[in-house]
Amino acid sequence: METTAPAAYEQKGVILHVENLSVSYGDRVIIRDINLSEKDTVRPNRQQGQIIAFLGRSGRGKSTLFRALTGMEKPATGRVLIPDLSKPVTDGQQPAKQVQEGDVGFVNQKYTLFRHKTVYNTLLFALRKTTLSKQEKDEKITQYLNDWGLTNCKDQFPNFLSGGQRQRTAILEQLLSSGHYMVLDEPFSGLDIGNIENVKKAFQLINQSHELNTIMFSTHDIELAVELADSIYIVGYKQEDNGQTGSVGTIVKHFDLKQMGLAWQERFTGQHLECVQEVKNIMLKS
Ligand SMILES: Nc1ncnc2c1ncn2[C@@H]1O[C@H](COP(=O)(O)OP(=O)(O)O)[C@@H](O)[C@H]1O
Ligand SMILES: [Mg+2]
Incomplete structure (x- = not known):
């Protein structure tokens, strides 16, 4: 079987800590006992x-x-912690804070944009809370438009953008308006192969532009997840003690692809495929 050498890496401070999280809608518990740390x-x-x-x-x-x-839903129990970058590091640790709405960018599947704002003005609006000067904002936007291949549609309104341009603008907007964190709910659903590549490229650009940048995404495409992610969580129903499948979502399995030697590889190997198969088996039972 084809294998590759695992990539070297080190782990530093905690960037995301979810503790005993549960969320309910009314009386109904939807997710429970969610614990994860990255x-x-x-x-x-x-x-x-x-x-x-x-x-x-x-x-x-x-x-x-x-x-x-993203702080849009209040936990019924537990908490979601991210580093508080506004506070100084003490004892080598960045103080943590509970996530608040606006700390984490959220990109929905429809890539909603302001109908009456051009691409440039959308991004300018996204930077409104920063302390950058007018000129610094302009320079930043110009650089991003260039890096993301959007320079030509700078003055376009959303209705005149292609699907790919629209996605990139929506992702960029969230990246500029929030911190280093971004959640994308099913960003690959319903896209053609070209636009899938566009979103993958956007992921790379975000990933390579800052050490703290963290993309969290959901997908039904298991191979794509194994190809792109360095950490995978499976959300599912746990088997109860009586053998029945439960009806409350939780993390049923975590794959650390860094540890497994599968992260950041040039090629998709037999080991990646084995991981895909394992994920499928777990999903079918949960
Ligand atoms: N606003 C809501 N009010 C009540 N129930 C909801 C609401 N949103 C989602 N649900 C229910 O919560 C469960 C989980 O939904 P969701 O989080 O959308 O799952 P997924 O994204 O994995 O498909 C589903 O049974 C859904 O019907
Ligand atoms: Mg969903």
Whole structure:
């Protein structure tokens, strides 16, 4: 079987800590006992963020979990912590804070944009809370438009954008308006192969532009998750003690693809395929 050498990396401070999280809608508990922790991953001579995928069958609570991770939904129990970058590091640790709406960018499947704003003005609006000067904002936007292949549609309104341009603008808008974190709910659903490549490229650009940048996404495409992510969580129903499948979503399995030697590989190997198969088997039972 074809294998490749695992990539070297180090783990630094905690960048996301979810503790005993549950979310209910009314009386109904949707997700429960969610615990996960991700650290800042550092690779030698590389600027590299984190890409975390969430897989699971429909209705298991992925979107609900994302709403809690972005602070849009209040936990019934537990908490979601991210580093508080406004506070100084003490004892080598960045103080943590509970996530609040606006800390984490959220991109929905429809790539909603302001109808009456051009691409440039959308991005300018996204930077409104920063302390950058007018000129710095302009320089930043110009640079991003160039890096993301959007220079030519700078003055376009959303209705005149192609699907790919629209996605990139929506992702960029969230990237500029929030911190280093971004949640994308099923960003690959319903896209043609060209636009899938566009979103993959956008992921790469985000991932390589800051060490703390963290992309969390859900998908039904297991191969794509194994190809792109360095960490995968499966959201599903746990088997109860009586052998019955439960009806509350939780994390039923975590794959650390860095540890497995599957992250950041040039090629999709037999080991990746084995992982895909394992994920499928777990999803079918949860
Ligand atoms: N706003 C809501 N009010 C009540 N129930 C909801 C709401 N949103 C989602 N649900 C229910 O929560 C469960 C999980 O949904 P969701 O988080 O969208 O799962 P997934 O994204 O994994 O498909 C589903 O049974 C869904 O019907
Ligand atoms: Mg969903």
